[in-house]
Amino acid sequence: MLSQSQVNKLKSILGDKDVITSKIGMYAYGYDGTMLEGAHVAVVFPESTQEVVEVVNFCREQGIALVPRGAGTNVSGGTLPSEGSIVINFARMNKVLEIDLENYVAIVEPGVVNWDIQEILAKYGYYYPPDPASWKASTIGGNLGESSGGPKCFKYGVTRDFIYGLEVVLPNGKVIWVGGRDFSSEPMYDLTRIIVGSEGTLGFITKAALRIQPVPQAKRTMLGIFNTPEDCSQAVADIVAAGIIPTTLEMMDNLIINTTEDYAHAGNPRDAGALIIIEVDGYAADLDAQVETIRKVCEKDNAKEFRIAKSAAEVDQIWLARRVAFGSVARVKPNYGINDITVPRSEFPKAIAGIEKVKKDFGATIGIVAHAGDGNLHPLILYDQRNKEEVDLLHKAEMVLCELALSLGGTVSGEHGIGILKKALMPKEFGEQTLNVFKKIKRAFDPQNKFNPGKIIDL
Numbered sequence: 001m002l003s004q005s006q007v008n009k010l011k012s013i014l015g016d017k018d019v020i021t022s023k024i025g026m027y028a029y030g031y032d033g034t035m036l037e038g039a040h041v042a043v044v045f046p047e048s049t050q051e052v053v054e055v056v057n058f059c060r061e062q063g064i065a066l067v068p069r070g071a072g073t074n075v076s077g078g079t080l081p082s083e084g085s086i087v088i089n090f091a092r093m094n095k096v097l098e099i100d101l102e103n104y105v106a107i108v109e110p111g112v113v114n115w116d117i118q119e120i121l122a123k124y125g126y127y128y129p130p131d132p133a134s135w136k137a138s139t140i141g142g143n144l145g146e147s148s149g150g151p152k153c154f155k156y157g158v159t160r161d162f163i164y165g166l167e168v169v170l171p172n173g174k175v176i177w178v179g180g181r182d183f184s185s186e187p188m189y190d191l192t193r194i195i196v197g198s199e200g201t202l203g204f205i206t207k208a209a210l211r212i213q214p215v216p217q218a219k220r221t222m223l224g225i226f227n228t229p230e231d232c233s234q235a236v237a238d239i240v241a242a243g244i245i246p247t248t249l250e251m252m253d254n255l256i257i258n259t260t261e262d263y264a265h266a267g268n269p270r271d272a273g274a275l276i277i278i279e280v281d282g283y284a285a286d287l288d289a290q291v292e293t294i295r296k297v298c299e300k301d302n303a304k305e306f307r308i309a310k311s312a313a314e315v316d317q318i319w320l321a322r323r324v325a326f327g328s329v330a331r332v333k334p335n336y337g338i339n340d341i342t343v344p345r346s347e348f349p350k351a352i353a354g355i356e357k358v359k360k361d362f363g364a365t366i367g368i369v370a371h372a373g374d375g376n377l378h379p380l381i382l383y384d385q386r387n388k389e390e391v392d393l394l395h396k397a398e399m400v401l402c403e404l405a406l407s408l409g410g411t412v413s414g415e416h417g418i419g420i421l422k423k424a425l426m427p428k429e430f431g432e433q434t435l436n437v438f439k440k441i442k443r444a445f446d447p448q449n450k451f452n453p454g455k456i457i458d459l
């Protein structure tokens, strides 16, 4: 618990309304997309870089750890507050500071919600490609913390690929700008790419120069429906092998097809083994040939149906099931553990087969959603948090899935980060020498280990 004088000092920096110490306030900001709970003592809401600096300096003097938070939608325990820490919530630093179309850049504060910047850019015919499925809630600061991906990232890249530069408050209270403002080349060490994805362990991002681009002239949306997940995953591999880079290759399996039908009546056949939503974009003149190639590949891989959207309403209809996929599983079990194991695309069919085996071995209920083009799978393990046996089974099955990804030359996390949940797997994925380099980087930035301690690696 903070002393009254510590609370008073924080209020003198931030104002009364921007410091919370009530029990209910701790509860509201103590969770994230995992079912874990934190043990923090206050939540603060800075409104400027200067306020962040003053909070950081005060906490350093007092030996208090700080845990940065955006919308708290991460699913790896990344915002889980450590014992006695203060949560620094960036929600009120949510201004779009500049949009510079000539140089394809938008400068924003970290609390800007991804969807909000997309809506603003859309008015100018521009967009920011990283589009996590949580984009209506998740913030740019959180997206940067995790280097988030999304459906469009197969063609365009993840958050890390769309940042020119960042303003960062370091653990010593100094403010630095890393990277460029409207260009991405950086001589010397590429600090921007080290800080993006570092889950708030190296510095707090207070401004970001996002690389934006014009909305493509045209797009086509298709749906391939298959009898088996194996055929579907083969089609994913074959579409890319045919030389096409779709914007989106989103897959879902039979369980998710059925939960989304129950919930949203998306019009997909309940007996299908799996489906993929395929989108291509670019110049209109180039797209018809790509659609034709994709149709032929799906037919070769035994698609039972292949649809091409002919109107905006049909596009929405195709996307409906994917949009409601995660929420729809609540009809089966109250909780789900979401994974983001990722494998080389060529190993995608083997990963699908491996997940099927985990289902059988553990008797687990697992639905699969995947950013399939990236080999990025989201097996959703459905369970009931109130049932200890199911919780144990969840954790065991998650570890086996991670081992599966590593055995196929993949990674335990394609986009959700390591946080707390996957920390134990770091030595296996990276090996001792690389981990030692990670630790040295962390110590160089944060020698006292007070910025989001206990996440990614233990020192």
Ligand SMILES: Cc1cc2nc3c(=O)[nH]c(=O)nc-3n(C[C@H](O)[C@H](O)[C@H](O)COP(=O)(O)OP(=O)(O)OC[C@H]3O[C@@H](n4cnc5c(N)ncnc54)[C@H](O)[C@@H]3O)c2cc1C
Residues within 6 Å of the ligand: 032, 033, 067, 068, 069, 070, 071, 072, 073, 074, 075, 078, 079, 090, 110, 131, 132, 133, 134, 137, 138, 139, 140, 141, 142, 143, 144, 145, 146, 147, 148, 149, 150, 151, 198, 199, 200, 201, 203, 204, 205, 206, 326, 415, 416, 452
């Ligand atoms: C339904 C659902 C769908 C999802 N879909 C996707 C998806 O398609 N792709 C994907 O990649 N993820 C997805 N996620 C996971 C999650 O939404 C992303 O990780 C997202 O980027 C987190 O944003 P946030 O604002 O909620 O950040 P938070 O969860 O608050 O924080 C995320 C990390 O960033 C750090 N952080 C926050 N702000 C700052 C800052 N200013 N400076 C430094 N560090 C900071 C935090 O400490 C934490 O480590 C999904 C989650 C849900 C619940």
